[in-house]
Amino acid sequence: MKNKILILIAILALSSCQNKDNSKNIVKTIVQDTLSKTLGGTADLSEVTSKEDKTVELIRKQLLVLLEKDIPALTKDDRYFYYEAFDLNNDKKNEYFVGFSNPYFCGSGGCSGYILKNDGTVINRFTVTDFPIYVTSSVTEKFYDLIFESGGKFHLLKMKGGKYPSNPSVQEVIKGNVPKESTKVLDIQGKKLEKYSF
Numbered sequence: 001m002k003n004k005i006l007i008l009i010a011i012l013a014l015s016s017c018q019n020k021d022n023s024k025n026i027v028k029t030i031v032q033d034t035l036s037k038t039l040g041g042t043a044d045l046s047e048v049t050s051k052e053d054k055t056v057e058l059i060r061k062q063l064l065v066l067l068e069k070d071i072p073a074l075t076k077d078d079r080y081f082y083y084e085a086f087d088l089n090n091d092k093k094n095e096y097f098v099g100f101s102n103p104y105f106c107g108s109g110g111c112s113g114y115i116l117k118n119d120g121t122v123i124n125r126f127t128v129t130d131f132p133i134y135v136t137s138s139v140t141e142k143f144y145d146l147i148f149e150s151g152g153k154f155h156l157l158k159m160k161g162g163k164y165p166s167n168p169s170v171q172e173v174i175k176g177n178v179p180k181e182s183t184k185v186l187d188i189q190g191k192k193l194e195k196y197s198f
Helices: 002-016 021-040 051-066
Strands: 080-086 095-099 110-116 122-140 143-150 153-157 183-185
Touching: 051 080, 051 095, 051 110, 051 122, 080 183, 095 122
Parallel strands: none
Antiparallel strands: 080 095, 095 110, 110 122, 122 143, 122 183, 143 153
16 A cells, blocks of 8 residues: 555656646646556556565575575474564664574574664574563664563673674673663564564
């Protein structure tokens, strides 16, 4: 639906920029035709790719590389991931939290996952964590600090040398509750995050 609205807006914007009478009639006809097809649900949007589709494809390709040695052991049910975008360093480009919730990637200590840069390169692989992950308002090395739950305790992870620690369970335990100003990401059980195959 979002794509349909964007196409409609683009066509309307193009039509408003036309100055010639003849062009106005042609554009008006195209706009009317497209509007009727869009509203009627018959517009062909197969060539339109959303930003989310590109992100999913980027993550999917990266997981196939990162998990190349694991793939032969994975069942079809193991080959799913969840993701959520968040700009961790205020550079106007989202980083991607990628998580799993199946027996191959999860054990008694928690689950594994990744934090990827906007171009798909790995910032971190993490282990033994429960979801969600919390992004705090405090910053270290220009990246927000994170709070991971592991073993029933909340652990503070700070960027150090361009990476977050990969094992949250051995990091500083925070006292009290997660700060209210923190943002939940990768809330696999609480939010209705879409599940993607790879």
